[in-house]
Each structure stands twice: as C-alpha cells, then as structure tokens.
Amino acid sequence: MKGKKLKIGIYELTGCAGDALMILNCEKELPAIFQAVDIQSFLMAKSDNIDDELDVALVEGSVTTEKEVEELKDIRKRSKIVVALGLCATVGGIQARFQDPQKWQENFRQVYGETKMELPAVVSKPIDAYIKVDFYLPGCPISKEQFLNFFTRVVKGAPPESYPQPVCVSCKYKENDCLLKNGLFCLGPLTADGCGAVCPSHNLPCVGCWGPVQGGNWTSEFYLLQDKGFSREFIKKKMANFAGTKLSEFWKQFDRRD
Amino acid sequence: MKIVKLKKSNLHPFLQAASQDAELWAPVRQKNNKHSFQPIKDFATIDLNYTRTILPPRKLFLPPQFNMFQASLQGYKEDFSHVSPKVIFGVHPCDLHGLLIFDEFHRQNFEDPYYLKAKENTLIFGHSCWPDDKCFCQSTNTHLVEEGYDLFFSELDDYYLVWIGSSRGDDCLRLAPELFDESLSEEDIKGYIAWQEKRNQAFKLKINFFAMPDLMELRYHHSLWEKLGQACLSCGSCSLVCPTCNCYNVQDQPLLSQDASNIQRCWDSCMLENYSAVAGGENFREKRSQRLKLWYTHKLQAYISKYGKPACVGCGRCIATCPVDINVFTVSRALEGEEVEAFWNRLAKEVNP
C-alpha cells in the first residue's frame, strides 16, 4: 500500500502475553515493521499510546473480565480489521476449558472464596464470542514466520491466507515417522498447522496447541485413541486442553452417546 | 543393454568416483529406525537393507516447499535453487516406476521446468530389493524395471550385477573402469535367475488390480465409502507419501521491504478439505467420502483405463502410513466384498451402525 501508513494497534487481554512478545521477538524485521506501519498502540513496546481510529487491531488473549468485554467492543468500533492473535483470542485458550457456567462458578468460589473482585470476572471466551473477527492467527504462541507472512500480506493489501491444513502435512514434509500410527497420543490430524510440526519433528506427539483445524475428524480420532488403549476420560481431557470453546458442539453430541 | 559385474568391496570407491561433482543421496536409517533418502557425507551411513523410505525419492526433484520465482512490476526472476547436480543411489524398482509416472505427468501437455531441470541434473542408480509384508509391486507389475535408471544394481552374494540403462550411466562406469568386470560367468547368470525366482515367490501381499476399474464402477455408490469417510482423519498423509501423487499448491508471499513477491510451491493433497474449495465459498468435495473416492479413482481406475497400468506402484507406503488403515490393500479387499480387519470396520457402533 502506497502513501499513508496503516494505523495498527496491538492489544493484550487475558493471556500470557506470548504473542505480543513474539512480535517483539522478530528482531531482525522490527525496523521494517515499524517503517511499514504506524504502530499507534502497543503497551508492551511503548508508552505513548494513542487509542484512536485504527486500520488493523491485533488482539491477544481471551475475554475474562467485564472490563475486557467493554475494551474489546471499543477496539472493534475503532478498527477496520480485527485479528485474533494466538490461541487464547482464537479459541479461548486453556482458561476456556471450563465452559459450563455452573462448574465455572464453583471453581471460581473454590479459588477466590467470597472476596470482592475489583474486576468482575466472566466465563473465559474467545474474542469472537463478543465481536466480529476478520482474521484468525492461531498458535500458542504464534510463530514468527506465520506472523510475518500474515503481517506482510495485510500491509500489502493482499488478503491473508488461513491455515486450514492439519499439522500432519508439515509433519510429512519433514519426513517424520507417524507417532499416531505407532500408538502414541498425537493430535496432529485435529490441529491447525502453523508451527511446522515442531513437536513430532522432535519425536514428541502434538498436544494440539494451535487449536482445532477446520474439518478435523474428532469422532474418528477419539475412537482410534480408545482402540489404542487410552481411556475416555484421558482422551477427553487431552482433546479439551487447547480446543477452548470450539468443541462444545462435539462434546454435546459425544456426551449424548456416553 | 549391457550388464557388468562389481565386487561389493568396490561399491564405495565407485560411488566416490561417480559423485565427484555431485551430491550423493542414498537411504539412511533414521533414529526411529525408518529410512530416508539423505545427502551422504560418510559412505558408512548408507543403509541398503531397507524396504521403503518414508517419503519417496520424488522429494529430490520437487521438494515439499520451494520458491518458483520472484515477481514484481518489473517482471519475474525464476528460482532454480532446488536444482543441483545429484546422484541418487539405492532406488527400488517401485520408486523407479513412480518416477516414470512422474516423468509422464510432468511432460504431457505442459512441460514442468522445475521437475525436468532437477531430473536432468540427477543420475539415478537403482538397487534390487526384497519384499516385506506390505510390498505388492508384483501385482502392479512394477517389481522389475527396464527403464528409468542410469545404472541398476542387483545385489547377489558378494557382488552386484550392474545394468547400464543410459549413456550417462555408461559414462559413469568409464570414470573407474578398473572396478568392473565385463565378463559374466555361467554361474553368475544362474545365480541371478535363481535369485529372481526366489524373490518372485517371496511376495505375500497380492491385489487383483486389473479387476479394480470394474469394481470401482460397480461399487461407486456403495455404503463402504461413507464408512471410510467416517474413519478418515483428512490428514493428507496417504497422498504426501505416495510416489505417484503430484498435486501442489502455489502461494504468493509478498516481501515486507520490497515491492515484490515470492511465488512458492508446496505439496498439496486432495484429502484435505481446502483442496477443492473455490472462490465464492463453494467446495466440490466437502465430504471426506467424496475425497476418498477421488483418490481411489485415481489409483485404481482412471489411470488403468487411460494408460493400461495402475497409478499405484505397490510400494506399500499408504499401508505403512494411514493411521486408520485406509490404504490400497484394505480398500481393494473391501471392493471385492471381503471382510477387512481394519480400524474402520471396528469404529464404534454408534458412529457406524
């Protein structure tokens, strides 16, 4: 895009700040990034932040307080494009595993007792539970390469490409022997690619940290893992870890069968 | 075709001579005990005692991901950095047939310079093999080779019979003629025939390929496809490891600090949901069962009807790879109406009533 620089804001809700950190970790490319766009707001990187109209807002973290709900809605109002950055923003993160509001209340009371909270909490949810999201960039945390590809496309006005393929594709590119075939608990077929299959390439099964891939066959892998000797409870726990709220329909169908 | 003899102790000196100006690639045993074609620095790492590598040798000619060219408003600059002089040693007959199918594919209609240039720059040395319980190249008639190699090494006791398959192969031998023996004895010939017969008896897995086009037609609407679709994980592994799968995707990668884009090419798979997605949000093969049907139409039917041979070379990689036992063997048995001992037949009752 020639002429005016895009106005960008990078925001952090509830998460580990790993995605914002990963952006700062693009050390070699940082000068080019700052040259290409006008970073208006980025709390981790600078203090003179302006929260005004934006071309692109990158939002990390899940929504866990009433204040964050308001902040998020405000970001949406001010921004032409909103991007969910990282696993927490795209699926709700590990903190969104307890989706049942009843159970959540119980857990909450167990941890915090009757303490009066400064920031009233809500059940943890991905940002698309509250606002329209234009693009998703999953990862726990996002990968540098994936971010730079994405960022460059946005800057050049080319629509970013999503990652609708499973980890297995990169895993085969790397010529790994399939761990799932060998009886290990690998979630590669159900997980969005973007990391380049780092774990299986180090002989570790994928735990699913990039979140659910579009079109993943959860039912079949569930029974496959059961066939390999894993218990239903164990499979459910492991599958839920990084799936956030995105598997709720699957669990409903599944629990009906239980 | 000329056949010469090479003592086993002369193999490494010969490979040394043949790869003086090229990178030598050969099968190497990986940490997980599986094999892979790798660049060789130390001859001792070459392990010829293998049946199949995880990826077929096509990865040397068209790597999983590479840059095709850089484009800008000024024009474009082709990138052939994946092409360099190579010698690939230890390629089994099934994979040589796979490359022949690849040659055909990348020459017909449009010539693919990325494949053909890499191929021109590579010497191919085949090697004999012994089938395991997943090999069925005898059924696809790809257990023997007559073309598609520069040299082919048949391993017998303490020597090789070396077939010379091209003038480039012949030139190679002339680099170190003293290592070879041109006269074959009656005993050598008998030894080879006996080995051949023994190998022919060693194939356990058999598939009646020439019945498959009809069976595909007859069972095109059979419930078997739904069942397979319920089990398939859409992981793409079957096609990524298959020596005759050639689909790819092309993506633009704009460069941050230049007004230019890299145009990149990477292996794709028709088993992935996004493969048949088109502009406007349509998808021609949204269901896994439809995608499986396409793959098996390619392997078991269409190619046989057009070229008189299957687009499967019997390497057994899909058998060794698919986590849910969907492979050419189990699918062909199911098409024949046989009960198949496979995960998809054991898929829980509630999924598969």
Ligand code: SF4
């Ligand atoms: S090891 Fe895991 S990620 Fe790799 S192919 Fe197997 S299931 Fe997929």
Ligand code: SF4
């Ligand atoms: S857990 Fe899976 S998605 Fe996460 S980094 Fe490892 S291989 Fe990639």
Ligand code: SF4
């Ligand atoms: S279909 Fe299977 S056995 Fe046939 S060539 Fe492909 S991977 Fe090998």
Ligand code: SF4
């Ligand atoms: S048939 Fe098997 S290897 Fe192929 S995509 Fe389906 S699950 Fe993966």
